[in-house]
Amino acid sequence: MTDDLTLYYAPATRAIRVLWMLEEVGQSYRLEMVDIWKGEQKTPAYRAINPAGKVPALRHGTCAMAESAAICAYLADRFPAAGLAPAIDTPERGRYLQWMFYAGGSVEPAIMSHVKKWDVPAFHAAWGDYDSMVDVITDALGRGPYVMGERFCAADVILGSIVHYAVKFDMLPRRPELTGYVDRLETRPALRRAVRIEREHVKRMKR
Ligand SMILES: N[C@@H](CCC(=O)N[C@@H](CS)C(=O)NCC(=O)O)C(=O)O
Missing domain, CATH: 1.20.1050.10 (Glutathione S-transferase Yfyf (Class Pi); Chain A, domain 2)
Incomplete structure (x- = not known):
């Protein structure tokens, strides 16, 4: 599996949770904008990534998944060096x-x-x-x-x-x-960075 991380993202949504998490993890990632106001989350192509037709979703190499909590748990486990989850064999x-x-x-x-x-x-x-x-x-x-x-x-x-x-x-x-x-x-610096990125996208959305 390649290490490519893509967050399917829309500003001012629950996708900021994963944006924050990615900033905590510290790996490079790409944002793929999903215009939920135009209904892009309901297309067959997007539903192949998230059958529920919502943002956020994540692609990591050949893994595609949705649900913000599941994505954050996945990222914490896949990038243990970030120290964002207790090890599996601990109480x-x-x-x-x-x-x-x-x-x-x-x-x-x-x-x-x-x-x-x-x-x-x-x-x-x-x-x-x-x-x-x-x-x-x-x-x-x-x-x-x-x-x-x-x-x-x-x-x-x-x-x-x-x-x-x-x-x-x-x-x-x-x-x-x-x-x-x-x-x-x-x-937290990672949350501050995520909020800054989000603000830029909100601004662009309003233009
Ligand atoms: N349980 C999901 C909820 C995701 C969710 O509700 N996303 C909203 C934006 S905050 C959405 O995509 N709404 C557009 C729609 O339902 O068409 C998660 O935590 O990832």
Whole structure:
């Protein structure tokens, strides 16, 4: 497999998670713009990369894949020198995977259910309920500095992106545990670079 990395990207979308992750990994990569406002994500050619017809997606040599959390987990494993995931044979690996999956599987839908006022019984909803989810992440992030403790990892890219966005747009309460986490993430050079790249693309989009 060649080492070519291509991120299928659209500005101001969840693709920034993978853009940030690629900046953390430090390998060279290429951005392939997908104009989701023109429907390019629904073409058969793009669906061959992501059958769900959404961004982001990644191509790495002959591997094509989608889902931001899965992509970040993949990149962390494929580029272990970046130190973005606990090794497979360590006890930390279990908790790390828990946060990777909890972020997309419970935090995101709980926020959406809250914003959209969905009435789903917590007992049956995969995400439980919004207030309990907020307590869970407040407790984990309050211990910090990162979700796994001292060491920043790919789970912080995924959970951090969600918390960052949701705090900024008042979808999560401005508890000090959450705002402190967001502040810490914002000092990361890789996130700053990703935000700068994103801003350039947003500007171009508006022209
Ligand atoms: N679960 C996916 C969600 C991806 C997603 O929702 N992408 C949105 C942009 S933020 C998208 O492509 N929307 C266009 C569409 O659905 O046609 C992930 O985490 O990668």
